[in-house]
Amino acid sequence: MKHVIRFFMLLPLISFGQQTKNLTNLISEQKKEVVISLRSHLSNKLLNQNDDLRKDKVLYDGLTTDQIKPGELILGSSLIAIMDYQKTSEPNKFGWLMRHPTATNQIGNIVTEAALHSWQFSLLYRINNWMTAYSEILYNPMQSFGSGVMTTLDRNQLQLRRGFVQISNPEKIPFYLSIGKKDTPFGLMNSVSPFTNSTMWHTFGGLGFMATLGLDYLGLNASYSLIQGGRSFRGLNTVVGEGTNVPSRLNNFTIDVNYNVKYRNSSWKLGYSYLKGSAYYHEFPVFHFDPGNIDNPAYTYYSELKIDEVIRLKGSFGKTQKEWPGTFNPNPPLNVFPANKVSSTDYGGSIKFFKNRTNQLILSGEFSEFRAGPKGSPWERQSQTVIGLSFLTKNHSKVFVEYFNAQGYVPLNFVSGSADFEPFPPGETHSQSDVILNGIVFGIIANL
Numbered sequence: 001m002k003h004v005i006r007f008f009m010l011l012p013l014i015s016f017g018q019q020t021k022n023l024t025n026l027i028s029e030q031k032k033e034v035v036i037s038l039r040s041h042l043s044n045k046l047l048n049q050n051d052d053l054r055k056d057k058v059l060y061d062g063l064t065t066d067q068i069k070p071g072e073l074i075l076g077s078s079l080i081a082i083m084d085y086q087k088t089s090e091p092n093k094f095g096w097l098m099r100h101p102t103a104t105n106q107i108g109n110i111v112t113e114a115a116l117h118s119w120q121f122s123l124l125y126r127i128n129n130w131m132t133a134y135s136e137i138l139y140n141p142m143q144s145f146g147s148g149v150m151t152t153l154d155r156n157q158l159q160l161r162r163g164f165v166q167i168s169n170p171e172k173i174p175f176y177l178s179i180g181k182k183d184t185p186f187g188l189m190n191s192v193s194p195f196t197n198s199t200m201w202h203t204f205g206g207l208g209f210m211a212t213l214g215l216d217y218l219g220l221n222a223s224y225s226l227i228q229g230g231r232s233f234r235g236l237n238t239v240v241g242e243g244t245n246v247p248s249r250l251n252n253f254t255i256d257v258n259y260n261v262k263y264r265n266s267s268w269k270l271g272y273s274y275l276k277g278s279a280y281y282h283e284f285p286v287f288h289f290d291p292g293n294i295d296n297p298a299y300t301y302y303s304e305l306k307i308d309e310v311i312r313l314k315g316s317f318g319k320t321q322k323e324w325p326g327t328f329n330p331n332p333p334l335n336v337f338p339a340n341k342v343s344s345t346d347y348g349g350s351i352k353f354f355k356n357r358t359n360q361l362i363l364s365g366e367f368s369e370f371r372a373g374p375k376g377s378p379w380e381r382q383s384q385t386v387i388g389l390s391f392l393t394k395n396h397s398k399v400f401v402e403y404f405n406a407q408g409y410v411p412l413n414f415v416s417g418s419a420d421f422e423p424f425p426p427g428e429t430h431s432q433s434d435v436i437l438n439g440i441v442f443g444i445i446a447n448l
Contacts, residue, residue, distance in 0.1 A: 033071045042066045043076025044396040044447045047120045047136065050197045051190040053205070056166055056178035056212055057221070059124070059134055064170045068126045076122035077448035080195070083114040086439035093430075095382055095406030095437045097202050098195070099142050105150050115150070117142050117443070120161070129172075135163040161207075174217040181209055184236060185223045185256040186273040188302035188316040192350040192364040194390035194400035195443055199368035199383065200346035204278065204298060204318045206254075207234035209247070219260045221271075227252035229277055231289050238277030238295050245291040252277045252295075258302075269304045278320055280342045285418045286326035297321045298342075310355050315347035327373050329416040331426040337377040337416075345369045348386075358395075364388040372410055379415050379431035382408035396447040402440065409435040 042062045046055055062068060087110050088094050094106040098117075118140040126132045138161035146155035164180025183189070184206030191198040197205075206227075214223040229238030230247035237245070238252040258271025274297065281292030300318030305311075323339035348366030366386050373379040383406065390400035410431045417429035424430060 035069065035072045037072055037074055038076075038448060039066055039068075039074050040076075040394065040396040040447060042068075043074065043122060043124075044078070046124070046134070047076055047078040047122055047447065049078075049080075049118070049120075050193065050195065050201070053183040053189045053201075054185050055134070055162060055182055056164060056176065057185070057214060057216070057223075059132060059166055059178075060168050060170060060176045060214070060216065063126070063132065063168065068124075068132075070126050070128045072126050074122075074124040075448065076120075076124070078118075078120045079446045080117040080119070080443060081115070081446075082117045082195070082441050082443035084112070084439060084441035086111045086437060088435060088437045090409070090432060090435045093409040093432060093435045093437075095384070095409045095435060096404055096439055097197065097199065097384065097406075098441075100145060104148065115142060130167055130169050132166045132168070133164075134166070136161045170216075174215060176214045176216070177211070178214070179211045181207070181233070182212075183207055184210070184227070184254055184275070185212060185214070185225055186254045186275050186298075187256075187300035187318055188271070188304060188314060188346070190314070191366060191386075192312060192314060192348045193366050193386045193388045193402060194362065194364065194398060195388070195402055195441065195445070196366075196384075196386045196404060198346045198348075198366060199370045200316055200318060200344045203342065203344035203370045204235060204275070204300065206232065206236040206275070208232040208236040208252075219262065220257075221260065222257045223255070225254045225256075226250050227254065227277075231291075235279040236275075236277060237279050237281050237292060239281065239292055243291060245289065265308045267306050269302075271303070272299070272301045274299050278342070279412070280320050280324035280326075282324070282326040284326045284329060284416060286324075286413060286415050288412050292325075294322065294325065296324065308355075310352050311349070312351075313349040317343070317345050319343040324372065327377075327379065327416050329427070329429065331417065331419075334378075334417055334427055334429065337374050340371075340373045340377075343371045345371075358393065360392040360395075362388075362390045362392060364390075370410060372415055373431075373433075377416075377431075378429050378433055379410045380408070380433045382406065382410040382433075398445050399443075400445070401442045404437075404439050404441070406437040407435070408433045409437075 092103045122136045141155045144155040166178040168176035189201040189205045209228040210225045212225040229252035230240040231245035254275045256273040260269045277295045278298040281296045298320045302316035304314040320342045328339040346368035350364035353361040369383040385405045388402040390398045392398045
């Protein structure tokens, strides 16, 4: 009888122990479903800030080439540290676009610095065979639009640079749908340089909230993106109306079509893009995030040739369909220059040495240009030439050195001058087409 009583007294404990064991087994099984891994080759492509900026297409390709399994969580990280020297022909006018060029951050004729340029951290999770999520955190005080000097807290913030969910299954259908914050599928915004973005990207590279429907079939790549217009993060401005620039409507879009011909280890790409609303829609005086009165479409055509994974050649041209109203200053003596369409040209090439080895040497050269005004105007043009040499190790991290030359100083804000005495009197502009800048940058890009 005592044994029976003890059995019934211990029964709840036995039951609780069994339930705990079942719960432990369930948690253990669920843990087994999530595999945390590092895919440095893929993470490098996704985090690369100046090459292959169609990140949803990079992800779509990676599902197949990198064989990402459902339940796999991929961690990525990229840290860029640089030292640079810059000398300009005019005080406080530095045209190298890898910094946010303001007088509060670049003083005098010479700048020398050693700094952390940026840091990125990414999470890629393939939820199931059809759904994948990607998010990327960025810290970039040197290119932040925050106020103050480079050490001001407002410039030293973390931001979600990219974040989107993609519905796709390359093994089943040649379509993908991605929704979130990402780069615009528009033109060839990449660069052959190891670090410096092209002027084409600074002119027409967009970043915003959008939904993209893409097709990848037998070398044909096409996409249609519906974009939230108004004041976008980068270069996707459209008129909302009612005197506001609140990004409250899906009233912008872009179309991109390119065809890629492959032969063994070589390929040739030819493409065209159209954007309904670019950044160049402001009236005079131009302040970058003010509301505009017109939508100013842009188009671009581009080509890229890769030979045996050793030689790479690229070229592109982009232009707005309408004049940028704010490039006309009604105040004499600058009122002799009419409003002008905005255009950009970019071409370059690179050659890779020791392609079959773990460590590789890459030599590159690129010229790109931004044109905003008519011939002879102070805001006519700003060009950039970059010669780069990089040492790539393990196919994802590199040490590099670049020589850069910029001619012209044409910032977007108050590009043709201002209407009052802030920041300078009417009839004057801080743009100057004959400024010459020379510099050199040494850096390390360490990728996880």
